[in-house]
Amino acid sequence: MEFESLKGIKEYLPEEQEVREYITDILKKNFKKYGFRPIETSILEAFEIAASKYAGGEEILKETYQLTDQGERKLCLRYELTFKMGKLIALNPTMRLPLKRYEIGKVFRDGPVKTGRLREFTQCDVDVAGIKNLAQDAEFIAMTFDIFNELGLNVFIQMNNRKILFGIFEASKINEKDFINVALALDKLEKTSQKEVEKELREKNISENSIDILFDLLNGANSVNNNTQKLELLKSKCENELFNEGYEEMKSIFNYIDIQGIKKDFYFIPTLSRGLGYYTGPMWEVYLKTSKIKSSVAAGGRWDKMIQNFLQSEREYPATGMTFGLDVIYTAITEDKIKLNDFDKTPKILIIPLDKIDACLELVSKLRQNKISANIAYDDKLSKALDYANKEQIAYVIVVGKKEIESKKYGLKNMLTGTTEELNIDEIIKKLK
Amino acid sequence: MEFESLKGIKEYLPEEQEVREYITDILKKNFKKYGFRPIETSILEAFEIAASKYAGGEEILKETYQLTDQGERKLCLRYELTFKMGKLIALNPTMRLPLKRYEIGKVFRDGPVKTGRLREFTQCDVDVAGIKNLAQDAEFIAMTFDIFNELGLNVFIQMNNRKILFGIFEASKINEKDFINVALALDKLEKTSQKEVEKELREKNISENSIDILFDLLNGANSVNNNTQKLELLKSKCENELFNEGYEEMKSIFNYIDIQGIKKDFYFIPTLSRGLGYYTGPMWEVYLKTSKIKSSVAAGGRWDKMIQNFLQSEREYPATGMTFGLDVIYTAITEDKIKLNDFDKTPKILIIPLDKIDACLELVSKLRQNKISANIAYDDKLSKALDYANKEQIAYVIVVGKKEIESKKYGLKNMLTGTTEELNIDEIIKKLK
Numbered sequence: 001m002e003f004e005s006l007k008g009i010k011e012y013l014p015e016e017q018e019v020r021e022y023i024t025d026i027l028k029k030n031f032k033k034y035g036f037r038p039i040e041t042s043i044l045e046a047f048e049i050a051a052s053k054y055a056g057g058e059e060i061l062k063e064t065y066q067l068t069d070q071g072e073r074k075l076c077l078r079y080e081l082t083f084k085m086g087k088l089i090a091l092n093p094t095m096r097l098p099l100k101r102y103e104i105g106k107v108f109r110d111g112p113v114k115t116g117r118l119r120e121f122t123q124c125d126v127d128v129a130g131i132k133n134l135a136q137d138a139e140f141i142a143m144t145f146d147i148f149n150e151l152g153l154n155v156f157i158q159m160n161n162r163k164i165l166f167g168i169f170e171a172s173k174i175n176e177k178d179f180i181n182v183a184l185a186l187d188k189l190e191k192t193s194q195k196e197v198e199k200e201l202r203e204k205n206i207s208e209n210s211i212d213i214l215f216d217l218l219n220g221a222n223s224v225n226n227n228t229q230k231l232e233l234l235k236s237k238c239e240n241e242l243f244n245e246g247y248e249e250m251k252s253i254f255n256y257i258d259i260q261g262i263k264k265d266f267y268f269i270p271t272l273s274r275g276l277g278y279y280t281g282p283m284w285e286v287y288l289k290t291s292k293i294k295s296s297v298a299a300g301g302r303w304d305k306m307i308q309n310f311l312q313s314e315r316e317y318p319a320t321g322m323t324f325g326l327d328v329i330y331t332a333i334t335e336d337k338i339k340l341n342d343f344d345k346t347p348k349i350l351i352i353p354l355d356k357i358d359a360c361l362e363l364v365s366k367l368r369q370n371k372i373s374a375n376i377a378y379d380d381k382l383s384k385a386l387d388y389a390n391k392e393q394i395a396y397v398i399v400v401g402k403k404e405i406e407s408k409k410y411g412l413k414n415m416l417t418g419t420t421e422e423l424n425i426d427e428i429i430k431k432l433k
Numbered sequence: 434m435e436f437e438s439l440k441g442i443k444e445y446l447p448e449e450q451e452v453r454e455y456i457t458d459i460l461k462k463n464f465k466k467y468g469f470r471p472i473e474t475s476i477l478e479a480f481e482i483a484a485s486k487y488a489g490g491e492e493i494l495k496e497t498y499q500l501t502d503q504g505e506r507k508l509c510l511r512y513e514l515t516f517k518m519g520k521l522i523a524l525n526p527t528m529r530l531p532l533k534r535y536e537i538g539k540v541f542r543d544g545p546v547k548t549g550r551l552r553e554f555t556q557c558d559v560d561v562a563g564i565k566n567l568a569q570d571a572e573f574i575a576m577t578f579d580i581f582n583e584l585g586l587n588v589f590i591q592m593n594n595r596k597i598l599f600g601i602f603e604a605s606k607i608n609e610k611d612f613i614n615v616a617l618a619l620d621k622l623e624k625t626s627q628k629e630v631e632k633e634l635r636e637k638n639i640s641e642n643s644i645d646i647l648f649d650l651l652n653g654a655n656s657v658n659n660n661t662q663k664l665e666l667l668k669s670k671c672e673n674e675l676f677n678e679g680y681e682e683m684k685s686i687f688n689y690i691d692i693q694g695i696k697k698d699f700y701f702i703p704t705l706s707r708g709l710g711y712y713t714g715p716m717w718e719v720y721l722k723t724s725k726i727k728s729s730v731a732a733g734g735r736w737d738k739m740i741q742n743f744l745q746s747e748r749e750y751p752a753t754g755m756t757f758g759l760d761v762i763y764t765a766i767t768e769d770k771i772k773l774n775d776f777d778k779t780p781k782i783l784i785i786p787l788d789k790i791d792a793c794l795e796l797v798s799k800l801r802q803n804k805i806s807a808n809i810a811y812d813d814k815l816s817k818a819l820d821y822a823n824k825e826q827i828a829y830v831i832v833v834g835k836k837e838i839e840s841k842k843y844g845l846k847n848m849l850t851g852t853t854e855e856l857n858i859d860e861i862i863k864k865l866k
Contacts (some may be wrong), residue, residue: 003523014470033801035780035808037447042553067500069543090436110502120477133811260798347468365693368466375468378566
């Protein structure tokens with residue numbers, strides 16, 4: 001039998017998994033602080049439910065792993081956590097709203113494997129169903145800064161609003177049927193030139209007049225740095241109902257962001273357009289300030305229609321939320337060796353027995369009673385055990401021979417500095433705690 | 434479209450999932466204290482690997498979910514975490530041993546759905562590969578008591594050793610080919626009578642003479658309470674190499690258990706026989722002391738051969754470890770309402786706005802800066818918000834109207850006692866922290 005990794009499927013060794021758990025622990029802690037509670041939905045799902053046009057949609061369905069159980073039921077593996085949240089609401093009609101939930105779990109997509117695209121990967125989703133108020137959207141922005149601050153990563157956030165974007169298109173006399181296409185073209189502005197985007201718009205049969213008005217509006221807005229001024233400038237030029245709705249929404253959000261003490265790194269970007277298939281109002285992307293990584297590390301937006309459509313319900317389920325990219329955050333943290341050294345590695349200390357192990361077992365037992373992570377190098381010789389401690393980057397080592405057993409004094413070796421101190425067990429505990 | 438739960442597949446609402454995360458957090462914390470590190474293996478696996486006769490075996494393979502990806506590869510969903518640990522070692526031949534790993538993750542079995550048997554469920558496994566020393570097995574016993582102590586559950590542990598069990602059979606002149614069958618019959622002793630077991634043994638063609646010797650040995654041992662005395666008594670009657678090996682192993686383990694300060698609730702049970710398909714030496718089961726739940730809540734043992742066989746390797750991979758039953762521990766904890774009230778529920782406080790929400794947002798923002806989990810009842814009227822807080826068992830509520838906004842004094846209502854205190858924000862933080 002040959003042991004091979006499956007294409008696009010990763011398995012995580014302790015060095016990697018420890019960092020991943022460190023990240024998800026910080027996510028969970030902050031999700032809870034902002035009032036979110038965990039749920040766990042199943043990975044296996046009835047194919048019919050996942051295939052609903054109001055679940056993930058046609059494109060994603062092509063990448064869905066399908067299977068049949070022994071009862072000949074058509075099943076599949078979930079490809080996202082969002083529709084699963086909708087199903088949980090459907091299955092629990094008496095559930096009290098708002099549901100503020102987070103879920104961190106595996107999803108599966110049988111798609112082409114490009115760099116960074118996996119077939120089995122973890123999503124970290126945090127959403128509310130049942131809150132219309134845009135202050136909730138502003139809370140997500142505050143939470144995002146809290147999370148990346150605790151992770152030691154500097155980020156900035158870009159926000160736009162679907163109503164602003166489409167309001168600008170309306171003011172530019174673009175036909176509604178072209179809105180999505182124009183948005184997709186505009187979204188490339190950061191990677192390419194205005195000329196290239198104009199060319200693409202022409203190819204999509206957008207009139208010269210519309211293109212002129214559009215870039216006049218956008219360039220005018222971009223000449224201003226302050227979010228509120230940018231918004232007001234656009235408002236003075238876009239007199240339509242859709243834009244006005246977006247304007248009022250963004251004004252509220254700017255205020256709520258301000259109240260929460262966020263003074264910088266939050267930018268209103270009128271060309272930003274993501275997830276237009278489901279976002280209905282504000283939408284935002286989170287980027288690293290100084291990093292080789294240019295893709296977003298988290299993203300979010302308001303999706304007021306999806307649950308209602310999915311449930312085919314009379315009732316409204318306004319919703320807003322975010323997703324955090326575990327893999328990209330992992331890459332960002334491990335880019336920086338200094339940050340990695342901050343980890344509390346397991347174990348903190350390795351006890352190496354030269355003689356009977358009884359004394360060693362007594363020692364680890366006392367360390368653990370004091371919540372210090374400790375191991376014994378049971379089967380290894382001294383040189384091999386020291387090499388192991390070194391390569392595994394274990395912080396401290398104690399070698400226990402006859403002398404130590406008799407004197408009850410142990411040489412605590414700091415593996416980073418190489419220095420050794422003679423200490424009794426209480427002194428060791430005090431030092432390592 | 435009809436929304437239905439799949440048979441044997443659960444989805445967990447916040448009330449349940451919070452308890453599950455509380456349990457796994459305690460498991461992880463103790464696993465780390467005892468020097469274990471996390472890994473994450475994939476759920477999708479090549480069918481060929483899962484089907485190896487040294488993986489889960491034939492019976493489990495019948496219950497394996499199979500699927501084919503778009504590249505026509507034959508895949509399956511993992512049905513356990515053990516063989517995945519073996520594969521991780523196979524894929525990383527330069528890995529330094531011992532590997533002390535834990536993994537908490539979903540496994541899948543397409544089997545009959547009985548009470549408590551799920552088709553998609555979570556396993557919590559903690560194992561070492563690369564340590565022969567039986568002190569490691571004794572460490573697991575200490576860790577188990579630490580874990581259940583922290584969970585607030587009183588447990589006792591029963592241990593036996595495959596070599597003791599089979600050594601007794603040898604001393605009873607039972608043929609080796611009948612060992613497994615006799616063990617399976619004996620394991621029923623706790624649920625049925627000696628007479629019934631004797632009858633089963635006769636049906637399996639075990640001679641009267643063997644049955645007599647066997648029960649003479651076992652009843653003799655069971656008349657003694659002390660583990661060491663029981664072991665010595667059996668030794669005086671079982672003079673064979675296999676028994677002697679088991680005897681030496683158990684004597685060491687009893688000593689190591691003693692060194693770690695374990696004085697009670699640990700029982701040597703010479704009839705215990707579980708997992709004889711893979712356990713090679715000591716094996717143990719963990720039970721609740723006072724509970725309606727009679728099945729074990731955790732179990733473990735030494736499995737020195739499995740990885741070597743699975744990898745078809747020259748090298749030995751001695752291994753020992755445990756599995757903790759998340760679902761049964763969940764049931765045990767929720768049996769007892771008092772224990773449930775100890776949970777730190779999310780959120781701790783609900784702010785109900787009667788007027789502008791700006792002041793409320795400022796308030797939650799300050800609470801969260803002080804690590805207090807807080808929510809705003811955005812869209813609800815006062816009566817509905819209070820009802821929500823009540824039913825969701827949120828500990829505190831503040832109603833914020835014009836008066837509160839002006840005076841900056843808030844009525845902090847304790848929802849359990851019904852009492853309200855007038856406090857400013859600093860006093861509230863001090864109280865809730």
